[in-house]
Amino acid sequence: MHDTDAQGEPLVLVVPCYNEAARLNRAAFEAALSSMPWLQLCFVNDGSRDDTGTLLESIRQAWPDRVRVVSLAKNAGKAEAVRQGLLMASTISTTCGFWDADLATPLHELVALREVLSRHPQVEWVWGIRLRALGRQVERRALRHYLGRLFATCSSVLLGIDSYDTQCGAKLFTVSPLLRAVIAEPFRSRWIFDVEMLARADALLRYAGTRRIGTVVYEQPLALWQHVAGSKVKPVDFVKAFRELLVVRTQQTVWCRALPARPA
Template sequence: MIVPCYNEAARLQQKKFLDFRMGNCDLRFLFVNDGSSDETQSVLDAMSAQGLDRIASLRLRNNVGKAEAVRQGMLHGLKDNPDFIGFLDADLATSLEELPSFCKVMEVDPAIVLVMGARIRLLGRTIERHTARHYIGRVFATFASIALRMSVYDTQCGAKLFRRTPETSSLFAQKFISRWVFDVEILARLAASNCDLGFAAEFGITELPLMEWRDVHGSKVKFIDGVRAYADIVRIGWRYRRNRKSARAESAVSTKHIHSAT
């Protein structure tokens, strides 16, 4: 699991990461220190020293934002050829105890390539989110699903798990155009790749309602980031819609060629 960290020295719950075991599964954490200016690196070094080879850190010299920090971490982690690889917020708003369910979804259905945590307030689940953030999030999700033309409920939950395939690796090859809503961009890239392969846009993607999620105090997302997020959806929708259109046009041309050759 890739854990992006920007000035997280005070929020990192070291013991939870150090103590967490997942049955017989070989689970490793790669913390990406996103150019933090606090004591994050010393905390990560101390954790790596106690976590044997289960905990490592990647230090980025400058603060590049969550999207690029996650991308760098994913590219690094993929070199170890894991079966599954994903990312998770450092504040453990999604708790580590949720991870086995993510893996189970992958194991049950080999067609699934992406499991996304979804914060849905159902009876019997504990989803604690500030009311304002909840409603702003719902409006955002609605715009995101329109832009993606995909009925997704929660693009912004910080917990996502991917199956390692050549396609998933290529999702992280290029820099994201958005600093915060790169999750929407990942979905747009997956949809484009699915369409190229002749599948439905949402093929292989599933949302997993979480049992517990808690808004953790100390978010560094500012109001202006929220405004930028809406502008980013428009840019992503425009950019990837064009890609999807040109992919469809290319496949129509090649089909025409095949027909005229036969």
């Protein structure tokens, strides 16, 4: 049993895992649990066919108060795995998030992201972004970087939302009516659910008419991001991502029309 000594509310971090037995760095997760007493982990085993389940269960047994495991019987994809994890996390704490299991974003970046939430009360979502700039260590393969920039530009223009990098797997949320509404229904997209989250939130905020997406969501450049081998994303997935972007764009109009009439 480990001392939780949580400083205020815990942060419940969802980690989607699909066949991560060989890649998951248990020592890094345990070091983070030791150094961040406010951190809790919610691993979602997304129907893995390797030994991921056994590994996650062994971490849970070592940290019974701080680690949970949600097991999905069949592989549902990262979008649904994250959604299931966030649904669970939002019943436990007022702050949650999700983080890729490969730790391309190291867990110590949590400190800076969490600080944004406490420094800016109007910010509900803080998303890590991979900004390649002097003074930051963002080691991304050139092709992935430029494809990523192309995707981000198309996404911003099509949806009319000025985001720099929606696809980085390092995101925190305040549990609020907005987050609950955004994760209530399964996502349409399997690959770009992060974009869909923004589009859903944007539609809801426009409807409420009180706040803009740019005041609620804050993109925080990461100090360190490193490509980690073993990605399951294939080149064809980029084509799928662009196709899904068109689906999200169409849905954006549908969501706006489907919202109930605003009271006069």
